[in-house]
Amino acid sequence: MEQQETATQNVEIKKRTRTNVRLARARTSLAEERTDWALKRSGQAAERTYSAWVRTGLAAEASGLGIAKLLGSLGVPTLTLAIGALFIIVGAGAYVFAFWSYYRRARELKPAGVDMPSAGWMGGIVALLLASSVIAFVLLFVNGPLDVLPLP
Secondary structure, eight states: OHHHHHHHHHHHHHHHHHHHHHHHHHHHHHHHHHHHHHHHHHHHHHHHHHHHHHHHHHHHHHHHHHHHHHSGGGSOHHHHHHHHHHHHHHHHHHHHHHHHHHHHHHHHHGGGTOOOOOHHHHHHHHHHHHHHHHHHHHHHHSSOSOOSSOOO
8 A cells, every 4th residue: 555655656756847847948948038138138228328328428519519609709708618618528428438338238248149239330430429529629619609699
């Protein structure tokens, strides 16, 4: 009688073991899928962060030009010129930081097989944006402030 109970218990244990192995394999497959999705999300987050820094740089650059050119006629042109130049420099710094953070993250994710835009392309875009910063900086000192807000 004991042998029959032991045999029945062994059969139950084997069934549970096979079921557990199947469940473990299914869970492993699902975990691998979730890991792949998480890696893709990390790549997309790096792209969004890059875009956000570029937008910040563009806004700073435009603000710098606007401050210097539009507010320079209010009576303190040297101060507004200096503030405008500072904003343009901050914008250029944002472009450099955008590329640096993207490049660092892409270097971490590429070995994992994450499909991301090439850091070379992103660097090319940053080079063009830095050229626009140089042009904005030069425009800052050309022709002085715009006389759109005449003083009474």
